[in-house]
Structures are given as structure tokens and as C-alpha cells.
Amino acid sequence: MPTDIAFLAIAEAQQLYHWLPAALELARRPDVRVSILSPSDQILALVESYDPTGSLRRVRLRRPPSRPDSLFRQPSRLATLLLNYPTIARFPTLVTTEISSAWLRRVPGFRSRLILIKHGAGDREGGYKKRHRDFDLTLVAGEKDRRRMIDRGLCTAETVAVGGYPKFDLKADRQRFFPDDKPVLLYNPHFDPALSSWINHGPAMLAALESLTDWNVIIAPHTKLAIKAPPIVSSAPHIRVDMGSRHSIDMSYTMSADVYLGDVSSQVYEFLIQPRPCIFLNLDHRDASGDAFAHWKLGQVIERADALPQALARANDLQPGFVAAQEAAMQQSIDLSPVPASQRQADLILNFAKKGV
Template sequence: MPTSIAFLAIAEAQQLYHWLPTALELARRDDVRISVLSPSERILDLIRSRDPQGLLDPVRLRRPPGPDTLFRQPSRLATLLLNYRTLTRFPVLVTTEITTAWLSRVPGFPSRTILIKHGAGDREGGYKQRHRYFDLTLVGGIKDRRRMIERGLGTEQNIVVAGYPKFELDTEPQRFFPDDRPVLLYNPHFDAELSSWIRHGPAILAALEALDGWNVIVAPHIKLARQVPPITSQAPHVRVDMGSHHSIDMSYTTSADVYLGDVSSQIYEFVVRPRPCIFLNLDRRAWQGDPAFAHWRLGQVIEDLADLPRALARAADLQPGFIDAQETAMRDSIDQSPIPASRRQADLILDFARANG
């Protein structure tokens, strides 16, 4: 009988590429059956588009009331409750979201759960008590493993470094503008306490629209795009993306020349190839020494939007001084073994499934 493993696709599309390469790698192996469980036909269609050989077995879950778009899905907890009996048919469930931790707290729940921790950021919000209810957690790098163990969210035995399969998308740089001016990517986070956009959005947009000699991509975290009024701009050099394939498949982090942001983990998808970064400290936080802002050591930090043009003008000249810090931070945040992360994760998941089947 083949080893049965199910991947839960109950989150929005931005989490998809953190697990899909691993699911496809597992599905290519002998005596393994990989099911993908989702209440969304839109999400399943996107998965099918990345699985032309039909290696994965899509299972449409019962759907609670709520929207069905790539970036709006119904309550994850309601989805789990509505499909509880279906979920118990699978001995191992793999997910990238932490609502699924609820299942492990239900007396008698028979399945084992594996978390692939998505993202590689630094903010404290990436570490929740729910993390400790998973049987196995796969993290991108030693930073997450160290921090989770320090916070009592797992042990040296059940938190394992396994790389970042999203890097296997092989997204090529793209041209998003008709000219060759350098491209600035502004990528604000959704965290209301830390996001540069929540309190300063109109001023930031005005500063970006006033830039001379630059093209600008404004691509907020998709959760921010759901929380705030749509960002719009008539400036011909400004492209705003409130949620598309480009905003989740590394198209922008691959194609931009300079990164502008606050606390998004996408910074590590940008500096995998070292390039200039600028961070907005418009609330003048005392950030030095705070691990939640560790990535602010990877570029210039400005406290006034009036300083943005000068920071951009200096970015290329200052970048050599940041390369060592960027490369060190990448080694700590995301392990880039020559063995693909999807293969490493697949090995770990399959060994776990066979040992606990």
C-alpha cells in the first residue's frame, strides 16, 4: 500500500509556493500518494497549472461560507471543522499555516501534523504558541530553528532545517516598464504595529510618485492589500499590484534593483542575490539590537521621506559595504544546500510518515 500524505491548501495563494515543490517531489516517488486538500477551486486550478503531469490528487473539501479568490478564502478554522472527518482519513497532514495546530489538540485526533514554516522574516509575530503543537516543523534556516527552540515552540528533535523550496521556482527577471530606468520595489508589510504604510501611506506614495529617474513597483503584502483601501497611482513610472501572481512568485524581488520596505520576510527573497536595500523608520524606532529588525542592518535606514532620493542616489556606491552582512544574514535565515530544498523536505516528510504510519 502506498504511503499516503496530504497537503492542506486552506490558506491563500501566497503560501502555495512554500510547499508545492515539495509535494511534487514526493509525488514523483514510488509507492507514495500525495493528496492536496482545498475548499477552493481557484486554488486547486493554480496548483493544477503547476502540475501538468497530474502527479497530485486534488481533493475538494466542503466549503464554509466565504469568498473564493486566490487571495481571499473562508475561515481556516471553519474549513477544518467542516471537514474534520475527511482529514482523519489521512495519516499525515502537511501545512504551511498554523490554524491546523487546532487539530492536534482535539482528543483522539489520529493524524500526525507537519508544519513547513513559510517565510524567513525576523518580526516576533512569526512565532506563535500554536507552533508547538505540530509533530514536526521544517524551517528554512538555523535562525528560525534557534528562535523557535528558545521560545519553547519545539525541540532539537522536531524542528529541522530543510531550506526554502520557493527558490526553486526559477523566476527570471522581467521587464515591467517600457524603459530601462532602474526599478525600486516598495514592499510594505501588513503588521499594523510595524508597517510603514499604515500610518504613512499617502506621504510614501507621494514621495514615490515624485521620484525622478526611477520606476517603482508598489507591491504590499497581500494581507495589507486586504486591510487598506486600494492603492492607486496615475504616475506613469509607478506600478501598483494589490495582489497577482507576480506579487507571490518572486517576480518583483527577482526583477527589482533596489528594495524599499519595513519588516516583510520578502527581504530574504530579495537579498538571495545581494542588492541595495532601504528601510523606512518613519516612526523613529529604537531598532538597533532588536532581533525583530535584524534585517535593517542589510541596508540604509532612513527616518524622513525627504531623504529617499539621496538614499537612492547613494545606494549603488554604499552596496559593497552591505554585501557581507547580506550574505551572512542569508546563511542564517535560509540554508542553501546544493541539495534542493524540495528533495530535503520530501525526504524528511517521507521518513516521518513511514515511521509514524
């Protein structure tokens, strides 16, 4: 009998890159059958684009009433879970990247074991919820998250493991998005209204970015920002705006930029796969001493949008002073083992699944 493992793909497309590498690796293993469960034809098509041999069994879940299918807007997760409960619950091992699936624990008779791949490697406190306790095993990117999950009582040392950052296994190559060779600045604002530099200061930020005619600028916010705010629009020829596409989630932009500009997005750690200059925006003059702002030690922090040109002018000169901190932060946030994260996660998932047989 093959070991049956199902991946619950009920979240938006940006989470796919955190579980798909492990799913593909598991499907290569002997006597393992991997199913992908999703209510989205677009999500399943994106999976298929990385699986030309059809090693993954794609299962289209029933779709609750919702907006038209989209990579970045999925139907209610709870409604999807309840509508498809008989299909989902027949798998002995379920892997997911979102914590809504913990609601399955509330259904009488539910016996599947739940594995959470914690997506992202950021510092924001929003990444730690009580529902994390409902998972039998949690895989995190690095020691930072392992320690925080244990310290917050969300896991024990036995129920959390470091598996690396599998998104790096599928990362896009560096690309040219502009016709000239000017340096590229990536602006990556977060979606949280309480912390986002764009939601609170959009006009000032756009004016500052449009003034940077010696730079090419990619504005690629977290894809959830499109739900929180109107589309960002600019006619400046040196600005590319992407409110949500495959480029915005497959590391195309973090691999292709020369300088990172942001607030609290965990994408800074994807950018720092190669140490490069970072600039952080503290436009609301926050106390940055807490964990949520730990990455602000990895680059310049500016408190006015109009200070951006000067920060960019000195970014390369200051960068040598940040390299050691960037490398140390990466070592804690993302465990960069010579063994690919997809293999490490697959080993952890398969060993855990077999224990329950």
C-alpha cells in the same frame, strides 16, 4: 500500500509556494500518494498550473459560507477544518504552512501527525506562536529559525529541522514590467498596522515614490495589506501597483528589481537571493535593537519619506559595504544547500511519515 501524505491548502495563495515544491517532489517518489486538500478552486487551479502531468491528487474540500473564491481571501480556517474533519483526519500525515491546523489536536480521537512548513524567513516576532508546539515536526528555512524555535520552547532539537527555502525552486525569472530601461525600485510594505510604513505614512510614501521620475517603481505590498487598507492608487506612468496577483507572490518582483524598499517583510530575504541594495523605512523612529529588525543591518535605514531620493542616489556606492552582512544574514536565514530545498523537505517529510507506519 503507498505512503499517503496530504497537504492542507487552506491558507491564502502566498503560502502555496512554501509547500508546493515539496509536494511535487514527493509525488515523483515511488509508492507515495500526495493529496492536496483545499476549499478553493482557484488555489487548486494554481496548483494544477505547476503540475501538468497531474501527479498530485486534488481534493476539493467543502467550503464554509464566505466571500467569493479568491487566491487571497480564503474562508475561516477553523470552519474549514471542522466542516471537513472526516476527510482531513483519514490521512495519517498532514503537512501545512499555517498554525490554525493545530486546532485539530483538540478534536477527540484525532490521530494524524502534523508537519508544519514554517513559511517565510523573516525576523518579526509574529512568526512565533504557542500553537507551534502542537506540531510533530516543523521544517524551517535556516538555522536562525531553528534556533529561535528551540529557544522559545516551541520545538525541541528532535522536532525541528532545516529544510531550506523551497520557494526558490519555483521562483519566476527576471522580467520587464516597464517599457524603458530605468532602474527598478520595489516597495514592499508589510500589513501589520503596528509596523507598516504604508498604513501609517501612505500619503508621504506615495508622494516620495511619485517624485522618482528617474526610476520605475513597483509597489507590491504584502497581499494581506489589501484587507487592512484601501487600494493604493497612482496615475504616475513610472509606477506599477499590485495589490495581489501571481506576480506578487512568485518572486517576479523580487527577481526583477534593482533596489528593495521596505519595513519588516520577510520578502527582503527573497530579494537577497542575489545581494543588492536595500533601504529600510523607520518612519516611526522605533528602537530597532530587537530581533524583528535584524534585517535593517543589511542596508540603509531612513527616517523620513523625503529622504528616499538621497538614499537611492548613494545606494550603489554603499552596497559593497553591505554585501558581507547580506550574505551572512542569508546563510543564517535560508540554508542554501546545493541540494534543492524541495528534495530536502521531501526527504524529511517522507522519513517522518514512514516512521509512523
